[in-house]
Amino acid sequence: GIPFWLMHRGGDFLDGRIDEVPACDPDGRISAVLLPHVLGAVLQMAVAIDEPQHTNTDTHTHMDHQQTTAGCPDPERVRVHGTTYKIVLGEPDNTMSERLMSVGSLMQSVGLPVELTTRLRVSVWKKVLANVTMNPITSLTQRTIPDLCAENETRTIIQDIMHEVACVCNKNGTDLGRDPVGDTMKLLANCYPNHKPSMRQDLDTGKRLEVDPIVTAVVQIAQCLQVPTPKLNFLHALISSRDRAIALQHSPICTNTNRQPSPAPTISEGEGGGDSPAAGLCRGQSESGKTAASTSSGEADNGKEELEMDIANVTSSVSSIDLGTSHHVYPDYFS
Template sequence: MRLAVYGVGAIGGLVAARLVAAGHDVTGICRGATLQAIRSDGLHLTVGKDRTRHDLKVTDDPTEAGPQDMILACVKANALPGVIDGLKALSGPDTLLVPLVNGVPFWFFQGFGGPLADTPLQSVDPGGALAAAFPAERVTGAVVHISCSVPQPGHVHNHGGNRLIIGPPTPAVQPQADRVADLLEGAGFGVERTPRIREAVWEKLAGNLNFNPISALTRATVDRIAGDPESKAICVATMREIMTLADSLGLAFELDPDARVALALKLGPFRTSMLQDVDAGRRLELEPIVGAVVEIADRLQVPVPSTRAIYGLARLLDESLAAA
């Protein structure tokens, strides 16, 4: 198989390194300092005390790589619409797209029944361009439960976690999802296969929806947010709102908000991805994680006051980061 990893950052770097180590033909799509670092000295991966170097083909021009059998899209979900031309350049008639992203993915309502069946979300897929280019039969869903960082270009540190949840948007494409799961399992990931990938998306979203933007707004680590009575109450309120939305969408989703916050407290001084973005002066992955939830709530006419308040404040922060 010819594989492209679009975005060789934290998760993309880990995926690319492991696929190369497993003997696959992999091309990384990246740019700037990352491109130069990997071209000159390879891709470096640190897991615990184990440090490895991998020779990865890289380019900043997807047309140079040509059509692939599979694209593992590891850019942030809010960046996907901006790289659609690159994704198309890597695509042939049977190319499979696997978005390894946070938040509500663009394919969420493709082939899905209920009140928002086949509805494109403007917050993650303006105009429905991604859904038009990559219909459900060419997509495999993925939820990432891995913590990585990039201390310098071309160097990835895996701090914890090794779990990927893989599943098809519709039952008809189960064979494609199995191919993806086999590939990633063979590369050393702990793969969980599920026929209900949307519930897995929603379960992760329940924690990201609050801890991520609250950490960005307050500069506080997860343990401080979970341990503070007022911020804890906000987290619990947003989790209850997302449970109500799940019911409206027909998702079989169960959650104990107090237990979820208690679990977060045990993570210790964990720095969320949005907090890392603020520290680096980068824009936030806000629309897929929070904006999409507000959009879904508006379309269903379900009140989500706590989520909406977080979204409004974090959006102002994001605009300030963009203007800096």
């Protein structure tokens, strides 16, 4: 996703505008504490953590370590998929500092594939081109990266969104080269045959999605630079809605398994209007049943109100998207 330091010390249009990209650093607390001490890094690798008792049959590389830090996964469960494996390090102010060279030398001494650069923002944005498209689209479609790149319809959508993001980079003064979209598509189609992006991994395990750093931040940067991104906005609305659905599943209304069920309604003899048991069922509920039902109904009403508010927010977000003219030619179904 977009790191908080991208809005600091870069000497570009985003420099010092972290307050306009709150998805990266709400309230600016991270920048206030960490900025003087941070080195930027871009991991050019596809990593997954195997579930326990699961054997991954894909081609992969083990990341072997002698020790593990408390709370980290077992190294034997960490897999690096694909053919790209590199860590790019750089300073937020684009200098080749002494500390950068020192950290790079240390990492290289233990066998890590490290590259030092004074143009780390280029590496960040090239990775963003892939992440801002493949993370949400694989999550929404449940398809693999090669499948999405191979099909004309999905490939066109992916490329269109990448072109929008490339325009954001150009507006900010970040040069991604002659054909960043074509280069990224080739990399995705050839290097990650069976890898699931992190957002898809979280979706499969029922976790909340990393929408803010991966997608929302890019949308906010585009708005900050006044670059229209209608297709990206549309994708953002969809994946945000999917994430809110996951949040709703984790809400107390949906997860409270300790609530006692309401007593079954009783049918009193003589009630129900003659021989109609259905009518008796409607009128013969006990007072305790009514009380329990009333409590349950109140909780359900609260959940319903929250859901209705959420749906209204999503509807408002989608309806505000302008899918009109843009810098690129788009399929008819987006017009």
